[in-house]
Amino acid sequence: MTELNQNEIIGRIQKLKKEKNAVILVHNYQLGEVQDIGDYVGDSLGLSIQAKEAECDVIVFCGVRFMAETAKILSPDKTVLLPVAEAGCPMADMATADQLRKFKKEHPGVVAVAYVNSTAELKTEVDICCTSANAEKVVASIPKDKEIIFLPDKNLGANVARDLGRELMLWPGFCPTHMRISKKMINQRKEEFPDALVMVHPECEPEVVEMADVSLSTGGMLKFAAETDAKQIIVGTELGIIHRLKIETPDKIFIPVSEQAICPNMKLIELHDVLNALENMETEIILEAEIIEKARASIEKMIAIS
Numbered sequence: 001m002t003e004l005n006q007n008e009i010i011g012r013i014q015k016l017k018k019e020k021n022a023v024i025l026v027h028n029y030q031l032g033e034v035q036d037i038g039d040y041v042g043d044s045l046g047l048s049i050q051a052k053e054a055e056c057d058v059i060v061f062c063g064v065r066f067m068a069e070t071a072k073i074l075s076p077d078k079t080v081l082l083p084v085a086e087a088g089c090p091m092a093d094m095a096t097a098d099q100l101r102k103f104k105k106e107h108p109g110v111v112a113v114a115y116v117n118s119t120a121e122l123k124t125e126v127d128i129c130c131t132s133a134n135a136e137k138v139v140a141s142i143p144k145d146k147e148i149i150f151l152p153d154k155n156l157g158a159n160v161a162r163d164l165g166r167e168l169m170l171w172p173g174f175c176p177t178h179m180r181i182s183k184k185m186i187n188q189r190k191e192e193f194p195d196a197l198v199m200v201h202p203e204c205e206p207e208v209v210e211m212a213d214v215s216l217s218t219g220g221m222l223k224f225a226a227e228t229d230a231k232q233i234i235v236g237t238e239l240g241i242i243h244r245l246k247i248e249t250p251d252k253i254f255i256p257v258s259e260q261a262i263c264p265n266m267k268l269i270e271l272h273d274v275l276n277a278l279e280n281m282e283t284e285i286i287l288e289a290e291i292i293e294k295a296r297a298s299i300e301k302m303i304a305i306s
């Protein structure tokens, strides 16, 4: 078979989407050409809400596994496809349900808050989930006399603890991509662009977040960029966001803190994988009914207070 060019691939994707009553959900870190074919492009919170509300039979999820699993948990009757099965998140794999069960036995009465960047099985063991867009709100909703374990991201947890002035127990997980963004790099960029504002993701280390003007989810960054008067913005997160920032805010200059802030897993899905997913209905996310039911409670609780 002759190779298809990009326009032909897109044409086939559009046709199959209609035939199969599918929607394409895309995270802000995906490749630019994949973002461009999305019916909805957003952050983890926005994507969860879309997955729950989308009127369709099939969701093609262009992101990483925990996001596609969250879509399945919220829409168990829909077919959810992850175009590249290996697209995982190393941070999500840093906390297992077994480890948390053991921790809870050692800390009776502890409230477990899981960043949505976690496995479906872990979500069955926690009291409530959060994303980077609502982590503070979620933690603030828990009575002050309760001990909290925040997992898996120690950086997001520490940033929330500092902002709320509240002690949290932190699981030792982290995002390898955001750990690459250092204080030194931000200082360098600030010297090069003294008029620029600095926005970073709260998965960065607390010492990095403290240097920034704002720390926001990827969805929050898009909103902030559109609303601020600043003309130059230094961006401390995965590079995929720059594509959308440039499209939505063409009059501003975006300066990545580091050209190395690339999440390899977020870059695995290419246009031909999306086409293959729709043609062959691959790779379907399958979760046990019991996992779906238990995990859904913690995600629904989060959505209700967002």
Ligand code: 13P
Pocket (backbone or CB within 6 Å): 028, 042, 043, 044, 045, 089, 117, 131, 132, 133, 175, 203, 216, 217, 218, 219
């Ligand atoms: P948000 O888009 O929700 O800010 O999440 C960032 C992230 O790391 C997703 O993997």
Ligand code: SF4
Pocket (backbone or CB within 6 Å): 064, 088, 089, 090, 091, 092, 117, 175, 176, 177, 178, 203, 238, 263, 264, 265, 266
């Ligand atoms: Fe996981 Fe970090 Fe990649 Fe997000 S950017 S998917 S948290 S490794």
